[in-house]
Amino acid sequence: xxxxxxxxxxxxxxxxxxxxxxxxxxxxxxxxxxxxxxxxxxxxxxxxxxxxxxxxxxxxxxxxxxxxxxxxxxxxxxxxxxxxxxxxxxxxxxxxxxxxxxxxxxxxxxxxxxxxxxxxxxxxxxxxxxxxxxxxxxxxxxxxxxxxxxxxxxxxxxxxxxxxxxxxxxxxxxxxxxxxxxxxxxxxxxxxxxxxxxxxxxxxxxxxxxxxxxxxxxxxxxxxxxxxxxxxxxxxxxxxxxxxxxxxxxxxxxxxxxxxxxxxxxxxxxxxxxxxxxxxxxxxxxxxxxxxxxxxxxxxxxxxxxxxxxxxxxxxxxxxxxxxxxxxxxxxxxxxxxxxxxxx
Ligand SMILES: NC(=O)c1ccc[n+]([C@@H]2O[C@H](COP(=O)([O-])OP(=O)(O)OC[C@H]3O[C@@H](n4cnc5c(N)ncnc54)[C@H](O)[C@@H]3O)[C@@H](O)[C@H]2O)c1
Numbered sequence: 408x409x410x411x412x413x414x415x416x417x418x419x420x421x422x423x424x425x426x427x428x429x430x431x432x433x434x435x436x437x438x439x440x441x442x443x444x445x446x447x448x449x450x451x452x453x454x455x456x457x458x459x460x461x462x463x464x465x466x467x468x469x470x471x472x473x474x475x476x477x478x479x480x481x482x483x484x485x486x487x488x489x490x491x492x493x494x495x496x497x498x499x500x501x502x503x504x505x506x507x508x509x510x511x512x513x514x515x516x517x518x519x520x521x522x523x524x525x526x527x528x529x530x531x532x533x534x535x536x537x538x539x540x541x542x543x544x545x546x547x548x549x550x551x552x553x554x555x556x557x558x559x560x561x562x563x564x565x566x567x568x569x570x571x572x573x574x575x576x577x578x579x580x581x582x583x584x585x586x587x588x589x590x591x592x593x594x595x596x597x598x599x600x601x602x603x604x605x606x607x608x609x610x611x612x613x614x615x616x617x618x619x620x621x622x623x624x625x626x627x628x629x630x631x632x633x634x635x636x637x638x639x640x641x642x643x644x645x646x647x648x649x650x651x652x653x654x655x656x657x658x659x660x661x662x663x664x665x666x667x668x669x670x671x672x673x674x675x676x677x678x679x680x681x682x683x684x685x686x687x688x689x690x691x692x693x694x695x696x697x698x699x700x701x702x703x704x705x706x707x708x709x710x711x712x713x714x715x716x717x718x719x720x721x722x723x724x725x726x727x728x729x730x731x732x733x734x735x736x737x738x739x740x741x742x743x744x745x746x747x748x749x750x751x
Contacts, residue, residue: 409433409496410653413483413531414504416440416449418609419546419600422646423502424456428474430650435468435496438505439482445610448749452607453478483527486534493534500542500653503531506577509611510550510706513573524576529583536591543593544652547581549601549638549671549711550574554703558636558675559714562599562667571706581667588665594657595664598648601671601713605642605733606740610751614639617685617693618741619751626694627682631702631709633695635678638671638712641733644726645670651724671713672726684730688738 410427414420415436427434436456440446440463450460457471458478466488468477481488483505493501507513507523528545535543552560554568569575581597588595604614620627629635648670657664679695686693702709719725745751 408499408653410435410500410502411493411496411498412436412502412504414438414506415478416453417504418607418612419603419642419645420504421452421456421607422605422642423504423649424476426646426650428456428471428476434474434476435492435498436476436478437481437483437492438478440480448607448610451748483530484522486530489530489534490537493538493540497538498540500544501531501535501540502544502649502653503528504546506546508573508609510571510573512611513571513576514706517572520572520576524573525579525583528580532583532587532593536587536593541594542653542657543584543587543595544649545580545584545595545597547597547599547667548574548577549599549669549713550706551578551581551599552708552711556708556711558710558712559673560669560711561714562669562717570703574706585663585665589663592664595666596652596657597667598645598652598670599667599713600645601638601640601669601711603640603642603645605737606744608642608737610749613637614681614685614737615741615751617682618689618738619745621686621689621691621693622745624694626696628696628698629678630698630700630705630707632697632699633679634709635702635707636675636710636712637678637681638673639676639681639730640671640726641728641730644672644728648718648722648724648726651722655722666721668718668722669713669715670718670726671715672728672730673713673715674729675710675712676730681730681734684734685738688735689742
């Protein structure tokens with residue numbers, strides 16, 4: 408297949424492109440390489456995919472030396488560029504990952520979340536439907552489960568009360584995807600991802616911050632005095648699930664070609680246990696500070712993990728990596744690459 412991946416220099420973008428090229432697909436990746444403090448990490452990810460960072464110029468393809476992969480520095484907000492690219496390349500599928508993320512960032516700076524996550528998604532949907540794309544994949548977030556959420560989170564829960572602009576922008580994009588699937592019969596699969604971690608992770612993600620703070624001997628604030636439960640999901644599980652989704656047609660005769668899945672390990676992990684496993688793997692203790700802040704006030708949930716029964720029954724797939732097995736791999740990678748290939 409010929410596949411366009413947006414957000415190609417990001418954490419999940421890097422891993423999915425790696426898998427796609429290993430499976431023999433032809434891939435074009437785009438990213439605007441925004442956020443100056445993470446640009447180095449993004450360039451390292453691209454170089455691991457065979458792209459010479461010095462060859463990256465605005466709008467001009469940089470060809471991978473090791474695979475059928477072109478990277479182009481483009482912005483999903485540029486509707487004309489997206490149309491032109493999709494017109495020229497006639498992709499079979501689009502994997503739309505480009506986004507701005509972060510709950511606290513969204514509270515401080517809401518507007519870019521609407522622009523990039525919602526309007527950017529419309530640009531990709533529009534380019535997809537006008538150029539005959541056969542499958543559109545969109546990465547949504549568990550954060551769409553708002554104030555009314557109760558774990559385990561199911562796809563059809565009432566999610567009418569998002570707690571921050573990140574959640575609202577992702578929910579808006581999910582609804583726009585549904586409208587495109589309904590109006591234009593554009594087949595669409597959506598994954599609502601729960602905290603995903605692994606090598607080349609996003610610096611502002613919780614696992615990266617925890618590993619960083621332990622190594623740098625910085626205090627880790629445990630909001631709600633540590634009474635938090637998360638569904639830490641290893642990157643290999645997410646990529647395996649994406650491959651199942653990409654290779655499974657969304658056609659349902661007579662129905663809207665739209666499928667939405669909650670994707671997590673579906674195991675509730677106490678936040679403190681996760682920290683302890685990183686401590687063990689790094690061989691260093693964390694400095695813990697209790698903090699009574701109520702998670703709801705900063706757009707977070709107390710308890711959050713996925714019900715993956717729909718994923719299992721419809722896609723015949725379920726994540727398998729327990730954090731006890733995956734954290735040592737993540738921590739080893741962190742030790743080897745922190746300060747060598749990136750800083751936080
Ligand atoms: N990693 C997780 O735990 C997680 C959880 C829930 C949802 N998601 C979703 O999965 C997707 C990928 O997440 P990630 O962890 O890889 O994030 P990431 O920040 O590492 O990657 C996103 C990429 O999008 C790019 N981007 C941002 N704005 C752009 C624009 N206007 N044009 C082109 N590129 C742009 C960024 O430069 C970045 O490289 C996102 O949509 C995110 O919301 C991730």
